Amino acid sequence: MKHYFTLLLVITLFTACKNDKTTEDNTPTENLVKNEAFSTMLNDFYEEGLKLNPLSATSAGDNRYNNSLPNTLTDAFSKKEKAYYSDFKAKAESYSNSQLNAKQQLSRDILIWDCDINLERFDFNENYTPINQMWTKQLTVGTLASGASSQPFNTVEDYDNWLQRVDQYLEWVASAETKMKAGIDNKHVLPKALIAKVVPQLKTIAETKLEDHLFYTPIKNLPDSFSDQDKTRLTTAYANMVSNKVIPAYTSLYNFMKDDYMAAGRTTSGIDDTPNGKAYYEHQIKLYTTTTMTADQIHNLGLSEVKRILAEMEKIKTQVGYKGDIISFFDFVRNNKDLTPYNTPKQIIDNFNAIHETMKPQIAKLFDVKPKTAFEVRQTEKFREASASAEYNPGSLDGTRPGIFYTPIPDATKYNVFSDEALFLHEAIPGHHYQISLQQEDTELPKFRKTLWYSAYGEGWALYCESLGKELGLYTDPYQYFGMLGMEMHRAIRLVVDTGMHTKGWTREQAIKYSLDHEAESEASIISEIERYMANPGQALSYKIGQLKIMELRAKAEKALGDRFDIAQFHNQVLEPGCVPLALLETKIDQWIEASK
Structure with a gap:
């Protein structure tokens, strides 16, 4: 559930909200029809984003990219990602209030914030620490490999998609090892305490026997509807994938992390002890x-x-x-x-x-x-x-x-x-x-x-x-x-x-x-x-x-509305826009309070 969105300029939020009611020519924005070209641009932003991040598509139940997993650690991917955010930021900024209704103005502002925070992310060396014990891709892929998450294993195509995705994932694993070696050279490494937690995770995948291996789990649950020929082919392919690809890749990463990387690990705990760590925090x-x-x-x-x-x-x-x-x-x-x-x-x-x-x-x-x-x-x-x-x-x-x-x-x-x-x-x-x-x-x-x-x-x-x-x-x-x-x-x-x-x-x-x-x-x-x-x-x-802000807004509404306060309606107002920065949420609740009086 990690997304790179933030509030870069709180003042902009309040200004945008104040301007939502009218356009430059004082036309009420709620009376404007939806700008279809802008809606198409928003859809393009979403669709192109799925190609960059196909795991997001799979998580959302969109199966078009289930065989894809780009190597996010390469320079080529970073270049493509930068261009994506830069281009769509420029497209969003080309629309003015007079061209959009109020809901579209909010979507435009959110898209710009999304692009800004992602572009800011490139100022830091996150790729030097691509693996940790809690959040990173090897854990996400492991969950998918179990067959109990969002990666489907219902059809023969599903099983073949996973074989292709694993091949690409193992390219990422190799790149992760390379990036961490570069991190050692640049004094940008994990604390030893975290490395100690990753090592046994890798060891489990590196040393588990085929029949009990996490990546072999889908074969234990082959649908009865598959033909005998498909069952035999897939069983052979998955056994080869586990024994000759996954285990060797994890063995290499495991040996590196328990030896060279552990020796280079930080004894400090805070990110400020890494290059540019203060700005990153x-x-x-x-x-x-x-x-x-x-x-x-x-x-x-x-x-x-x-x-x-x-x-x-x-x-x-x-x-x-x-x-x-x-x-x-x-x-x-x-x-x-x-x-x-x-x-x-x-x-x-x-x-x-x-x-x-x-x-x-x-x-x-x-x-x-x-x-x-x-x-x-x-x-x-x-x-x-x-x-x-x-x-x-x-x-x-x-x-x-x-x-x-x-x-x-x-x-x-x-x-x-x-x-x-x-x-x-x-x-x-x-x-x-x-x-x-x-x-x-x-x-x-x-x-x-x-x-x-x-x-x-x-x-x-x-x-x-x-x-x-x-x-x-x-x-x-x-x-x-x-x-x-x-x-x-x-x-x-x-x-x-x-x-x-x-x-x-x-x-x-x-x-x-x-x-x-x-x-x-x-x-x-x-x-x-x-x-x-x-x-x-x-x-x-x-x-x-976030909790303190929502509690503050509820208390404000209860005080202002008295007997007219309806807790279900308050919850509706908080939930209705979906995820938004806290300043926008506060403006929305303030407007609801005034309208409810």
């Missing part, structure tokens, strides 16, 4: 928060939020009758046997589904518009489970593939349930599943906006949804409410430790200790989280920044 803040906030402002906000939430946690500690201090209470919650009641992954999945059932009678009061896309809860695949967090994978644009809430369960007997209600509200319903599915199902949005992602909006919405638990009939157990506070604390801590590591010289160990001292997550989970922030600087900032 500023770029990441803009990308992920859609604001012009500084690292210091965010760090201080985090400290303030941690203090506030800690006071609320003290109340729960008192309510349950615990006599020790808050840090020992964290340990008590972590190790409370009553909060680890399960023996199998199925029991954990069933509990999430039961949470959904509990919510259903109340959810209609808060949301009168619901998505059509189906929804499922699944356990995270074993090959990536050890380093994974709970996450949501969107359904396909046509609704044929459900939205999926993945939860890692490395050991069901140690799985602590204290935050499961808040987790479901965030990752599933009404969090990511409602927001993303409604955006994808909106027939009035141009295609490129259906899959648009601003992390501050999307993650901010999901974190806001955690606060709706009591209104949805949840949090009757004080430990589940404490779990909600814990998840909010987790996001507040992120503001402190992410900026701490990337701008203030904090070590991985300092960040881990700060987290352990302020939240009840397990040490293993906290370590995984801190290393996540090291792998993708700035992303963790988006949640709290």
Whole structure:
């Protein structure tokens, strides 16, 4: 779900919104007919983007490019990508307000921001670190290889498409090794702690026997409708692909990363210890928060939020009758046997589904518009489970593939349930599943906006949804409410430790200790989280920044509208435009408040 969109000039946003009502000749923009040439340009932007990023097409359920996977690490690809963003930015800027209706003006501005942030990205050397333990292509492709994700394995053509795509992917793997060697020469490498997490991931793919190999999984699920001839051919082809292509490629990468790359790995934690790292982190803040906030402002906000939430946690500690201090209470919650009641992954999945059932009678009061896309809860695949967090994978644009809430369960007997209600509200319903599915199902949005992602909006919405638990009939157990506070604390801590590591010289160990001292997550989970922030600087900032803005807007609307305030209508207003920068969202809600008076 990573997209390169941000707010580059907040002033531009407000100016654009003010100008939406009339054109240069004072014609109300809502009275303008849709400019078809502009709509065609938007569609071209989307279609050309799919050719550059065919994994995005596959994820959206568009199967036209399922056999394609360009090597994004080559100079030729970078040149093509730069030309794409430069050309479409110029095309978008060639249209004025007088030529577009209000909705098209918004789409134009968003497209320009998209192009700007992507062009800015080329100022940095992201390709020197193409692989990490959390976010990068080898994990995406591994998920596709399992046959349980968006890459279809229903027809003979599907199976042949994957063979072609894997060949191209292995070119990327070879280039990744080359880029990381160049990164060593340029002192732009991963921290050793992250390398240590990637190495076992690669080892699994390099050393697993054919019959149990992840990339061989589709052969175990060959459709009965295939002819015997096709089954034999594909079985032979996949065995060759795994044994003679995938395993040798991963063996080479594994040996390089565990030896030469590990030796060259950084002992520091922050991105500011890489060439041009300070400027890169500023770029990441803009990308992920859609604001012009500084690292210091965010760090201080985090400290303030941690203090506030800690006071609320003290109340729960008192309510349950615990006599020790808050840090020992964290340990008590972590190790409370009553909060680890399960023996199998199925029991954990069933509990999430039961949470959904509990919510259903109340959810209609808060949301009168619901998505059509189906929804499922699944356990995270074993090959990536050890380093994974709970996450949501969107359904396909046509609704044929459900939205999926993945939860890692490395050991069901140690799985602590204290935050499961808040987790479901965030990752599933009404969090990511409602927001993303409604955006994808909106027939009035141009295609490129259906899959648009601003992390501050999307993650901010999901974190806001955690606060709706009591209104949805949840949090009757004080430990589940404490779990909600814990998840909010987790996001507040992120503001402190992410900026701490990337701008203030904090070590991985300092960040881990700060987290352990302020939240009840397990040490293993906290370590995984801190290393996540090291792998993708700035992303963790988006949640709290977005949540606070949405909560602020709700409070403003409740105060201004009084008895006229309708929570379902407020949610409609927040969700209706799909992902937008926070300044645009604020302007939209302000206009709705005035109209509702």
